[in-house]
Amino acid sequence: MKKLYIETLGCQMNKSDSERISGILSHFGYIETQNEKDADFYIINTCSIRQLSADKAYSQLGVWGKLKKSRPEIKIAICGCVAQQDKAKIRKRAPYVDLIFGTHNIYELPQLIKRVNNGEKVCAITSNPVIHDQNDYKISRKNSVNAWIPIIEGCNNFCTYCIVPFTRGRERSRLPEEIIREAKNIVNEGYKEITLLGQNVDSYGKDLKNDNITLANLLRELNKIEGNFRIRFVTSYPSDITDDLINAVDECDKVCKYFHIPMQSGNSRILKEMNRRYTKEEYYEIVSKIRKRFPDSAITSDFIAGFPSETEEEFQDTLKAIEELGLDYSNTAAYSPRKYTKAAKMTDKFIDEETKYKRLERLNEKNREECLKSNEKFVGKILNVLVEGKTEKDGSIILNSRAGNNKIVHFTDDKKNIGDFANVKITKAQTWCLYGEPV
Numbered sequence: 001m002k003k004l005y006i007e008t009l010g011c012q013m014n015k016s017d018s019e020r021i022s023g024i025l026s027h028f029g030y031i032e033t034q035n036e037k038d039a040d041f042y043i044i045n046t047c048s049i050r051q052l053s054a055d056k057a058y059s060q061l062g063v064w065g066k067l068k069k070s071r072p073e074i075k076i077a078i079c080g081c082v083a084q085q086d087k088a089k090i091r092k093r094a095p096y097v098d099l100i101f102g103t104h105n106i107y108e109l110p111q112l113i114k115r116v117n118n119g120e121k122v123c124a125i126t127s128n129p130v131i132h133d134q135n136d137y138k139i140s141r142k143n144s145v146n147a148w149i150p151i152i153e154g155c156n157n158f159c160t161y162c163i164v165p166f167t168r169g170r171e172r173s174r175l176p177e178e179i180i181r182e183a184k185n186i187v188n189e190g191y192k193e194i195t196l197l198g199q200n201v202d203s204y205g206k207d208l209k210n211d212n213i214t215l216a217n218l219l220r221e222l223n224k225i226e227g228n229f230r231i232r233f234v235t236s237y238p239s240d241i242t243d244d245l246i247n248a249v250d251e252c253d254k255v256c257k258y259f260h261i262p263m264q265s266g267n268s269r270i271l272k273e274m275n276r277r278y279t280k281e282e283y284y285e286i287v288s289k290i291r292k293r294f295p296d297s298a299i300t301s302d303f304i305a306g307f308p309s310e311t312e313e314e315f316q317d318t319l320k321a322i323e324e325l326g327l328d329y330s331n332t333a334a335y336s337p338r339k340y341t342k343a344a345k346m347t348d349k350f351i352d353e354e355t356k357y358k359r360l361e362r363l364n365e366k367n368r369e370e371c372l373k374s375n376e377k378f379v380g381k382i383l384n385v386l387v388e389g390k391t392e393k394d395g396s397i398i399l400n401s402r403a404g405n406n407k408i409v410h411f412t413d414d415k416k417n418i419g420d421f422a423n424v425k426i427t428k429a430q431t432w433c434l435y436g437e438p439v
Helices: 012-026 051-070 081-085 087-093 106-117 176-188 215-223 243-251 268-273 280-293 312-325 353-376
Strands: 002-008 030-032 041-046 075-080 099-101 122-124 146-150 193-197 230-234 258-260 298-305 329-334 382-393 396-403 408-411 421-429 434-438
Touching: 002 012, 012 030, 012 041, 012 075, 012 106, 012 146, 012 193, 041 051, 041 081, 051 075, 051 081, 051 087, 075 081, 075 106, 081 087, 087 099, 099 106, 106 122, 146 176, 176 193, 176 215, 193 215, 215 230, 215 243, 243 280, 268 280, 280 298, 280 312, 298 312, 298 353, 312 353, 329 353, 353 421, 382 408, 396 421, 408 421
Parallel strands: 002 030, 002 041, 041 075, 075 099, 099 122, 146 193, 193 230, 258 298, 298 329, 408 434
Antiparallel strands: 382 396, 382 421, 396 408, 421 434
């Protein structure tokens, strides 16, 4: 058996892609290893959403390039968004790379690997993706409890800061029967949680031109699958969250009451500059609908500090929004200009680096404050959790679990194992997690 090492950067979609890559390569005699120095084939699956991620990818290629000088027989590949965007740059900076393949070319790997093993240096970057039935390929899932299912890929929104439409292409939905078949296989294999993935997951079905194919109806169908498991979906675009989707979450007992809804800015002028299709007030209305229906749900978000032309007062609107909305957690980042995007051309409006990163520090501090407030609301309540792992502390085994609303809960119970559900009464809250005792 040959050994495969995959380094994955980026979002859950990248991680899901890596599981599919590993599964495909298993047909060619590759077994995945966690020992980086021991591999025969090295793949880095990249993200280009921010410059830091792209820099990490090139740095890792440099490490492997040095390794290849002493072990010329090894193969090196790069895939994902950086590969899709920078194929010519990669050839120049890392001529030792054997295979470059884009976000649309994963299912061509059987042919690509044969060419690489025959000594070719291959670059496969497709602009017009072909839709594949993903059930035709083995998936090497890394987690024994949680499983990801991509249901839609790409984006049609063209937010002015975002590279995704250029690297992942336009929105493409999988057929519902494919998704349901994969979900049934996942449940039969013993997984206890399914997460539906999409850059804009609640846009699912729009490109299929069938009014009955929506995320809401897909959730209803998945909820009918027999078994003790639960369902999540990420990431939602605010204005695509319909009343029917909220109704479906309410109707379906297996669907978690959790919504990840990136806001990006708390100021309506900046949202317009970002080409986001909603105002601050409309975002507030969406959150209000969800809170009224699901008081114990969690709503998380994403925010960018220092977007071009953002004033101090407009930034303060973002801090105020996080507090007023009572957001449970937010991913935060300083604005990073990305090639091809409109915002990257606003050079005369760029915020200086010192101001940008000071705003990010303040954003992170506000995030910590609101996370703690959110967690403190659950002290004394009982949450149903899924045990995801174990750690040992002071001679005791601590169970690491996640509630349906995505809260991390730690507790001790000799009768529970990884993959078990449990009811836990929350006794203590910290910024990033909860502690409790089994009921």
